[in-house]
């Protein structure tokens with residue numbers, strides 16, 4: 001009921017909003033690129049010393065902000081949403097063919113055990129609410145993806161060791177793959193039974209008997225006696241959770257079934273509408289990237305359809321076209337956080353997301369919590385994430401750099417690239433020629449829905465507890481009150497039909513490139529004629545020559561769409577939103593020509609690439 005009311009309310013707001021947004025007023029008008037001297041990083045004289053210093057700075061930053069880092073890396077998005085933790089842990093027992101076993105659990109969908117967190121009962125990126133809940137026996141634990149699921153990645157070094165990318169992108173994570181497997185597991189248990197009540201009974205029975213089986217042979221099966229911060233998830237904790245779970249199973253298990261089935265079956269319909277010809281891939285999920293429209297839009301559409309009053313407007317909740325989005329790196333947020341304008345009524349010169357349309361850091365984070373489909377989100381996660389991501393040093397390139405070549409590249413970069421790729425450049429570029437799908441998904445309705453969604457989760461008066469104190473994380477930005485400035489939570493769509501030229505910090509680790517992850521290496525970006533239409537994504541080996549993760553189809557052990565060993569085949573021709581065009585023609589701007597196609601000067605291209613390694 002609450003959702004329906006919200007839907008109806010949203011429509012009233014939309015009426016007023018369309019008028020407002022269509023008029024030429026509104027916030028966020030000043031989107032010109034900063035003028036004056038462009039910012040170019042100096043190549044360090046000694047790469048090895050610089051590398052060590054940057055690694056040390058990254059470690060020091062994390063230690064200094066350990067509490068905040070933990071909430072970003074490991075905490076659940078919600079105390080009451082996601083799936084019951086006990087069910088999660090039973091999935092690989094019930095259906096090992098979908099989930100993998102032992103340490104492989106969840107690796108099939110791209111989550112991994114991080115050696116830096118020994119003894120963890122689930123891979124990094126899967127949080128559970130017991131880490132945060134005040135009263136240990138106050139509720140059952142729910143599991144949901146932490147920010148780290150998508151924003152802690154890794155790359156394999158020459159000696160086979162993993163180098164972790166805190167605040168980078170997890171190129172393997174496949175959120176749709178998770179949802180699909182949950183539904184497959186439910187189907188495996190319930191078989192051909194179609195009656196919802198009987199289906200639920202079968203699932204309840206299976207879960208409870210499996211629970212007893214595993215627990216009777218191992219009293220610390222679920223939590224592995226894990227200790228985290230000052231909490232100990234010992235056998236007593238485990239027993240208390242099991243007791244509570246059993247008590248609530250008759251309601252929580254049907255909820256779990258409904259939630260996951262609705263979500264995935266809604267997704268199937270959506271994929272049929274937007275991804276004709278690419279349904280098998282989209283239904284399996286695309287590791288390392290996502291459909292940009294997101295599950296919450298699909299949900300909003302479904303909610304509006306449920307009420308005769310709002311039904312005619314349901315399609316407004318859907319964007320005009322589809323868009324895909326590569327997971328972004330989130331480190332060094334300060335390089336493109338916006339500034340206040342002179343009279344402090346508007347934020348300018350910066351922004352978040354590929355299009356820059358969410359300017360304020362706290363709302364970038366809240367958007368992340370909501371778009372993944374959780375409700376009742378724990379705002380503290382966003383507030384702590386804001387603390388740790390601001391100024392979090394990007395992971396430095398872990399291999400060698402030819403300093404002299406990089407210096408040549410620095411000059412070419414200053415000449416051809418720096419005018420666009422610089423800190424605090426809030427301008428969106430419409431002349432780059434990349435697919436516009438992602439830039440167009442947040443139309444008026446989606447934007448207004450987002451503003452109301454974000455600010456109902458957190459507005460100027462919202463209070464949370466951080467470090468034992470009451471804090472208002474959405475009350476101000478850079479010392480200026482946000483009271484009465486809700487519309488800054490997401491700026492008008494017409495200002496964001498294009499893409500930001502980001503400052504490229506930690507660029508080496510952000511392959512594949514462009515907002516849609518359609519170009520495997522920096523070489524292919526600069527020499528557009530050689531861009532492969534088909535390549536392998538989500539491998540952990542690194543191509544030190546062309547700069548990007550190993551990508552060649554020839555040396556992969558994967559086959560058609562599925563994930564076999566490492567990586568999967570990505571075909572840029574599958575849907576318009578995945579095409580690898582753009583950023584491929586020289587550009588005239590402000591009376592200057594910027595060279596974007598380096599096919600006729602590969603020496604120059606390799607010099608630029610050498611420089612880009614150092615960012």
Ligand code: HEC
Nearest residue numbers: 146147150325326327328330352353354364365368369385
């Ligand atoms: C399921 C994967 C996923 C999870 C989980 C996730 N993100 Fe993201 N994040 C993305 C993607 C994809 C983008 C790019 C979105 C776009 O613009 O289309 C992004 C973008 C961002 C950005 C904007 C970066 C920039 O420089 O503009 C921030 C900040 C961010 N995420 C923070 C978070 C935080 C904080 C969390 C946890 C609360 C989180 N994310 C959880 C996938 C994820």
Ligand code: HEC
Nearest residue numbers: 416417420429432434499500501510513514515587594595
């Ligand atoms: C006219 C402005 C402009 C110029 C000049 C320009 N770029 Fe870009 N660049 C962009 C925009 C806009 C995007 C985002 C396009 C997208 O994602 O669809 C981009 C994207 C990129 C990306 C992908 C970033 C990522 O995270 O995937 C790289 C790398 C890049 N540019 C490098 C360069 C280099 C190197 C040069 C100079 C040879 C250059 N750019 C010149 C505007 C520019």
